[in-house]
Amino acid sequence: MALPKLRSRLGEGSFVLSCWLGIPEPLVHEAFLRADFDVATFDVQHGLFDVGSLRVAIERAVLLNKPALVRLPIEDRSLGARCLDFGATGLIMPMIETAEDARAFVSAVKYPPVGLRSYGPTRAAQLHNYGNRGGYVPEARIETLAFAMIETAAALDNLPEILAIEGLDGIFVGPSDLSIALSGDGTLDPGSEKTEATIRDLAASAAAAGKIAAIYAMTAEDAKRYRGYGYRMACVGSDFGVLGAGAAALAKAASA
Structure with a gap:
């Protein structure tokens, strides 16, 4: 087992589907991880996780x-690096507004020469079966x-x-916050319609720039x-x- 080749999957024309998890309950995670999702995304920004869970x-x-992605709290770049050391494959940083924001994010989570991520992937190397921790770094x-x-x-x-x-x-698009920003009020x-048009334009702009x-x-x-x-991936x-929907549907069906 090595780091999942998620980049190649996202770039080869396939579509990657992720579940979205905010409840720190192992049995809930297991149910979604055993379902036919390609990726699991853990939402720390608005979910209920602490660092341990x-x-x-x-x-x-x-x-x-399953590759693990993490949506981080706003500007918590240090947690991003820790998540990678825990074994995560990718990170989503909310509220990136400028090139400086993006550059600071990259600096914290990418190894040199691209960034300044500190070396210490002990658990990540174990989980992804790198006998030599140094072998984890280039991958x-x-x-x-x-x-x-x-x-x-x-x-x-x-x-x-x-x-x-x-x-x-x-880039990772958040339609709800995007719609608030575009509404003017x-x-x-x-x-x-305005949000939908912007969502289409964002996909085109990312592709033109060679980004996912x-x-x-x-x-x-x-x-x-x-x-x-x-879009190459949707959560x-x-x-x-x-x-919530499952419980409501079950109760409704059983009481009809």
């Missing part, structure tokens, strides 16, 4: 042969991914400069539509949503 979640994903330079979340008006204004940052592998409407376009999709239908726009739904 996040470490165990990443380990569980790796041991069940991590290629196979660990950094995504800048694009969700504000400033990020849209500075998009060309953000996409030009060396070592930034792609703080209205949440991820299905608006990824996105959060609220529903399976959204994920399929975004795939048609050129669909959430554990909170699936559990």
Whole structure:
């Protein structure tokens, strides 16, 4: 077992589907990890994880042969490097608004010469079966991914400069926050025409810059539509949503 070759999958024309997990419950993780998702994304920004539960979640994903991505808290670049040391394959940094933001993110999570990630992948090397920890480093330079979340008006204004940052592998679009930014009055409407058009444009801009376009999709239908726009990865739904909808459907069916 070595670091998952997620980069090649995202770049070869295939579409990668990720579950979205915010509940720090091992049995919930296992249910999603055993389902037919390609990747598991753990949401620390708005989820319920602490560092301990996040470490165990990443380990569980790796041991069940699924790449682990982590959406970090805003500006928590040090946790990003720790997540990679825990065994994660990729990171999503929210609220990237400028090239300077993107550059600082890359610097913290990429090994030299691209960045300044500190060396110490003891657990990552164990989990990914590198007998020599040094063997992890050259592969991590290629196979660990950094995504800048694009969700504000400033990020849209500075998009060309953000996409030009060396070592930034792609962008991750958050339709909800993006819709708030585009509305002009703080209205949440991820299905608006303006938001939808911007989502299409972002995929095209990323492709033109040679970057990977990824996105959060609220529903399976959204994920399929975004795939048609050129997105290479979609994180669909959430554990909170699936559990809530499943419980409600079961109760309704049983009481009808």
